[in-house]
Amino acid sequence: MITKQQVEAFGSIETPFYFYDMDLLRQTLECYKAQIDKYGYNAHYALKANANDRIIDTIRSYGLGADCVSGNEVKLAVRSGFDPQKIVYAGVGKSDKEIKAALRAGIFSFNCESVPEIKIINDLAAGMGKRARISIRVNPDIDAHTHKYISTGLKENKFGISPWAFQEVAGLLSCCKNIEFLGLHFHVGSQITELPVFALLCRRIEELQRWFIEHEIPIRNLNLGGGLGINYQDPIGDPVAHFEDYFKLIHQNLVVRPGQNVHFEPGRALVGQCGHLISRVLYVKVGREKKFAILDAGMNDLIRPALYQAYHDIENLTSTGRKLRYDVVGPVCESSDCWGTRRMISACKRGDLFAIHSAGAYGQVMAMKYNQRDLAKAVYSDDLK
Numbered sequence: 001m002i003t004k005q006q007v008e009a010f011g012s013i014e015t016p017f018y019f020y021d022m023d024l025l026r027q028t029l030e031c032y033k034a035q036i037d038k039y040g041y042n043a044h045y046a047l048k049a050n051a052n053d054r055i056i057d058t059i060r061s062y063g064l065g066a067d068c069v070s071g072n073e074v075k076l077a078v079r080s081g082f083d084p085q086k087i088v089y090a091g092v093g094k095s096d097k098e099i100k101a102a103l104r105a106g107i108f109s110f111n112c113e114s115v116p117e118i119k120i121i122n123d124l125a126a127g128m129g130k131r132a133r134i135s136i137r138v139n140p141d142i143d144a145h146t147h148k149y150i151s152t153g154l155k156e157n158k159f160g161i162s163p164w165a166f167q168e169v170a171g172l173l174s175c176c177k178n179i180e181f182l183g184l185h186f187h188v189g190s191q192i193t194e195l196p197v198f199a200l201l202c203r204r205i206e207e208l209q210r211w212f213i214e215h216e217i218p219i220r221n222l223n224l225g226g227g228l229g230i231n232y233q234d235p236i237g238d239p240v241a242h243f244e245d246y247f248k249l250i251h252q253n254l255v256v257r258p259g260q261n262v263h264f265e266p267g268r269a270l271v272g273q274c275g276h277l278i279s280r281v282l283y284v285k286v287g288r289e290k291k292f293a294i295l296d297a298g299m300n301d302l303i304r305p306a307l308y309q310a311y312h313d314i315e316n317l318t319s320t321g322r323k324l325r326y327d328v329v330g331p332v333c334e335s336s337d338c339w340g341t342r343r344m345i346s347a348c349k350r351g352d353l354f355a356i357h358s359a360g361a362y363g364q365v366m367a368m369k370y371n372q373r374d375l376a377k378a379v380y381s382d383d384l385k
């Protein structure tokens with residue numbers, strides 16, 4: 001929740017900007033850490049959700065590793081002080097240059113997404129006189145019941161290797177001398193709020209790892225990826241993701257064999273709720289049928305509504321008066337630059353400060369300069385004290 005004092009401090013800051021509640025981030029990380037320690041699980045933060053230095057440093061200070069999806073994310077993770085032995089690297093299109101840099105950095109695991117990728121990693125490692133540790137990202141064909149653009153584990157998605165290719169993978173693993181096989185990796189989608197999806201994933205993992213064990217290929221690691229959702233509808237009432245329920249369900253459903261390590265890659269669930277996009281009302285335009293609140297923040301600052309039809313709670317921070325119905329829109333010349341239609345919000349006027357909540361994940365990191373707009377800056381709660 002944004003405090004009165006914080007709103008006062010916002011008065012002198014140029015809008016729009018991202019506000020990060022670092023207390024909430026730490027509180028979230030404490031809950032998360034307590035749960036993974038309870039079960040002896042390992043975690044790698046998915047840098048792509050939010051790559052701000054201060055956020056990354058805070059997460060690293062809780063002992064998490066990094067989950068990267070590009071060569072530059074691997075570089076950033078190393079530069080930010082993550083232990084290379086805790087860096088995992090996924091992505092369907094790793095370039096030779098990216099693979100070589102990750103080999104030089106000595107990362108923990110390449111999460112391989114195709115048969116030809118395994119071969120190329122082996123060849124590049126051989127050329128450098130190295131051995132690459134790899135895991136197989138498996139496409140388990142599971143419906144995550146989330147938006148189609150953030151579903152990744154269905155057979156029609158581009159991600160991962162399908163079980164019908166396992167025989168070919170097994171052949172490669174036995175002949176590729178510069179590869180060390182660690183285990184299986186999964187990531188079936190993002191903003192998953194129906195926990196039974198993860199129980200289904202656990203059952204699929206057991207079926208799939210059996211294939212390898214029956215073929216005498218040991219599985220040392222099981223990486224379940226990320227995807228746990230947050231409450232976009234009620235970010236103030238429900239600010240911390242339901243880690244306890246999630247890990248309890250995983251613990252009850254995942255078959256873990258002696259000596260196996262279990263890994264996770266949380267992104268959104270760690271950083272989503274600590275970020276808010278703060279904006280000012282530029283104009284209230286009253287039409288015959290509706291009222292528009294026109295903000296100075298646009299889809300270039302936070303693209304989720306335009307890209308995924310995502311819902312973000314919107315609050316008038318200046319007034320708590322009687323609520324009226326508004327269509328809240330941004331200034332960018334696109335009809336999809338809309339924060340929400342028919343939203344009940346305390347009556348607003350020019351200059352009022354609005355918070356677009358739950359903007360910490362896939363927000364600032366996706367910002368762009370479309371319409372030649374400036375990039376919104378970050379403000380951290382620790383600096384306002």
Ligand SMILES: *Cc1c(COP(=O)(O)O)cnc(C)c1O
Nearest residue numbers: 046090190226227265266267268
């Ligand atoms: C994006 C991503 C994650 C994090 O997903 P969230 O839904 O933000 O938790 C984890 N693993 C991989 C491979 C990813 O691409």
